[in-house]
Amino acid sequence: MPPLALFMITLGIILGTLMVTSANHWLTAWLGLELNMVSIIPIIAKQKHLRSTESATKYFLTQAIASALMLFASTLNAWQTGSWDITQLNKTSSTLMIPALAMKMGAAPFHFWLPEVLQGSTLTTTLLITTWQKIAPITLLYMISNHTQPNIMFMIGLLSIMTGGWGGINQTQLRKMMAYSSIAHLGWTITAISITPNIALLNIILYMMMSTPFFLLLMTTSSKTLQTMSTSWSHSPTSTIIMTLILLSMAGLPPLTGFTPKLLILNNLTMHNLTIMATTMALLSLISLTFYLRTTYLLASTAPPSTAQSTALWRLKPHHNQTTAILAPVALFNITILPALPM
Template structure:
């Protein structure tokens, strides 16, 4: 891609997100989302392959439908209340805005586009879609008066955890598996958004912190399937060990970082007398734990004394990102921050 085009696309993605996060006006937020969407479509379609073209088309159509629903909700709210402020949404407009933002993020039941789009994109683009592209919709969801639609949020969050865990069990493609992992983590975020928005914000930040070094390591080892990930130990045992810890952290096992937001969300649910909901979410998270542990087993199955016949040195990319080295310790062992978060 030419440097000028890359600079314009990068500027559009950044400016679109910043426009949404710094605006209270619904039309300005909608304009920022449109700018964000138009900027990332060429990034998805830059590969000269039919899968990337298909992924870009699916992403564009889905995001356009979500934008139309969001614009209809905004217009309806302005017609009924005379206000374009996102914090002044009435119950009807809020009921339409939440599904629109869920479709933007890829949360269930509007999750159908996310696995296919990620499978047709590069790993770097997959990282961008699962992290940066979720900032703007989650910010709008954070600003909305969600207490009036808590039942919708809880139902959508539980359904996302179920589908995210169930859909990822039979996946052999790492990008599709991480797509369902993203759906499951969005379920935890949406559930917490209606009862404790600050904990929901903490959850999505920690997820982005964990997934960024994971995708960067997949990019450095050129691993795209469960079969190719088994050869990582041959040329980089440190990377394999870190990938294993990151997977266990995303699964939510203590004392790793991923355990922190899940514990806070379950505690908040029990505090609000939603013990049955907390129990159901904890049980459904075992589905996600299944494919996390399966991938962890495949990563460690080739460790000594087991020998691997294929070295696959041609897959190694010697240059590692500084962001990967910086975020990995934070993504693994910030459980020591838990007492400060609870105060």
């Protein structure tokens, strides 16, 4: 890709997200989302492969449908209330806006596009879609959290946690597995955002901070499937250890970082007399724990004195040791933040 084109695309992605996060007007937010969508489509389709073109087409169609629904909801709200302000949302428009933003993020039951798009993209694009592209719709959901209907949010949240767990169990492709992991974490965020928006924001921020070094380590070890991931110990033991800890943290095992937002969310649900809801979420998260533990077991079982059962990659990216040295402190912060919880 020419440097000028890459600069313009990157600028469009950044400006689109900034427009949404700083918007007070629904049309400005819609324009920012459209700019963001148009900018990332060339990045998805830059590979000269039919799968990349298919992923870009699926991404465009689903995002266009979500944008149309969002524009319809905001127009209906302006017609009924006489205001385009994001924080002035009535009940009918809120009911339409929540599915539109859920489709933008890839939450269940509007998740159908996310695993397929990520599977047809590069690891860099996958990282971008699962982290940066979720900032804008989550910000809008955070801004209208006072006007959302908890029952709808709870239903979408539970469906996302369950879908993320069941969908990830049978996956051997790491990009699809991380897609279902993203859906499950979105479920926790959406469930909590109508009760405790700040903790929901903390949950998604910590997930982004955990998934970023994990994807970067996958890039340095050239791992795309569980089979190739199992050979990472032979050429980068540090990366293998860090990836194992990050996966356990994503699973929400104490005393790692991923346990922090889950504990806070369950605590607040219990305080709001939603004990059954909290129990259901905790039980559904055990499904996600299954494929996280399977992956960590696969990584741990290939460590010495055990021998890897698959052939090592013949081509490795250079300077992976330097990249690992940079990512190690970041990953260490991501897995040891729980002692700061009382603060």
